[in-house]
Amino acid sequence: MRRGAWPDVRVACVWIAQLPLRVEILRHPAWDGRPLVLGGAPGERKVVQLCSPEAEAAGVRPGLPLREVVPLCPDAMVLQPDPVRTAAVLEAVLADLQRVSPSVEPADEGYFFLDLRGMQALYGDLATVEAAILGAVPALLRPRLGFANGKFAAAVAARNAAPVALKSEVVPASETKAFLAPLSVRHLLMLEPDVLQRLELLGLRTIGDLAALPFNAVQAEFGPPGARAWRLAHGKDGEPVVARPVMASVQDGLRFDDPLGSTDAVMAAIDQLLAHTFSQPALLGRSVRQVRLRALLSDGTSWERLYTFKEAFSSRDATRRALKSKLDLQNGLPPAPIDELALELLGLGGEAARQPGLFVARARQLAEIAEAARQLHARYGRVPLYHAIEVEPWSRIPERRWALVQVPCDL
C-alpha cells in the first residue's frame, strides 16, 4: 500500500482487543506478557470471561470454570472486572481520538471508528493520521489500526493489523473486495452464528465465496442480513460513522478516609452528592431520569450501576427515595466497602416532562395520595396527611361544619 499518499479511504478503525485486560496492564505495566484471566464479578458465574494470549497458550479458554485455570496455568493471574476504570479509560481514549477527528463512533468490544472525510486537507497524508491516532491511544493498550472505505472493511483491517509500533492495514476502496475475498465468513459478525454455520455447511468458507453468488440467491436464502453481507463482500459499505450524541449530565464525587460499608453511610454520602448536584445551575428547572453510581472499592475493584427511573424527578428528595429503594434491594450495595463514590445525573429533561395531565382520574389521584401516605408513614411512623369531611354542613357554628381526618395508609 502507498503510505505517503492518501488512498481512497474514508474510515479509520481503532481496535483495542481484550480491553478489560489491557486496562489492567495499563495500571500495572509489569503484568504485560503474563498470563491474565478475567473472571466473573461477585455473584456472577465463576468462569473465564477473557484471557490473554499467554493464558490461551496454556489452554485457558473463555467459559472455562475458574477452578480449572490454575491447574492449566499455575502462573495465571485471575482478575475481577473493573467496569469503572475500564469506562474511564474508554472515555479518555475517545476524548483523545476526538482531537484527531471530530466524528468518532465508539462501538462494542473496544472498537472506535473515525470519520476521515475532509481530513486530507488537515493532515496531508495517511501516515500523519496514523501517527496522530496512535499518539492518542496509550501503547500499552495495544491498539490495532485499519483504514478502509467503510466501517466493516476498516474493522476487518484493524483485526488483521499488527499491534501498535508495527504497521496499520490500509485497504483502499478499489481493493476492498480483493482484501476481503480470502477472509473467513466468520468476519461477517452481522450474521447470526447459525447462519454462519449454514454458510460453512454449504461450503461457503470465505467472504469471496459469498461474493461469487448471485445477490438474489443470497437475499432469498438469508434475508436482509444476507443481502447486507453480500454487499459488504463486494466492498459496498455506505454505513456512516455516527458520533456519540453529547448527553448533558451533572456529576460529583467523594473520597473517603474510612471506607463506607453500611447502607446508612452510603446514603449519607449520596445525600451530600445529591445536595451538591441539585444545587448546580445546569439542573435548574430540569428533571432527572437516570442516575449512575460509580464506586472504587477498598479491595481494588470497582462497581457501577445505572438506574433508570419510571418517572423523571426534579427534586433531591424524590431522587434520594428512589435511590434508597434501589440500594435496599438484595445485592444493591457494592460487594466491598467504598473508597470513592461518584454520582452522575443523566437523562436531563425539561420540567414539563413530569407535568401531570389536566384531567386526572380520581382513582389515579387516590393511588398517588395513598403512595405518598405510605412513604410518609414509612419515614415518620405516622401520616401527617388529612382530608376534609363534612360533619354538620347545616350548622350555623363554623367549626362544626367541617373536620380534618387523617388519611389512612391503606387508602
Add this chain to the structure above:
Amino acid sequence: MVTYSRTPLGARPGPMRPLIKTSDLRHQKSDLRPLNAPSPLQVQTDDQGRIVSVWRQGRLTPRTIAAIQDRWRIDDEWWREHAISRMYYEVVLDDGTLLTMYHDLLVDAWFEQRS
C-alpha cells in the same frame, strides 16, 4: 354523664364533641381535627364598649380597626348544657386585612374565626 368543654373546638386541647355523622364513624379512630377552629384574640374597647383594636395571636403589635363591615349574632344549642351565644363582627383592620371575629357572650372572651 358526659361533660364537654366550653372552649370552642380546637381552641385548646381537650375532649371533642361527638359531632360526626354515622357514615363517618370509620374515621373515629383517626385524629379528627376541626376545620376552621377559632383562635383566641385580644380586643381593646373604648369607654362606650366599641371595639377599637385587636391583637391577633402570633403578631407583634395590635392593629386598629378601620371599619366594621358587618355584625350578626348566633344563639344556639340552648337546649344543651353549654349553650352558645356569640356576637360576630366582620371588620377591616388598618392594614386592609378583612377579619371575622366573635365575642363569646357567655364567657366574655374574643376569638378569631373564618366564617
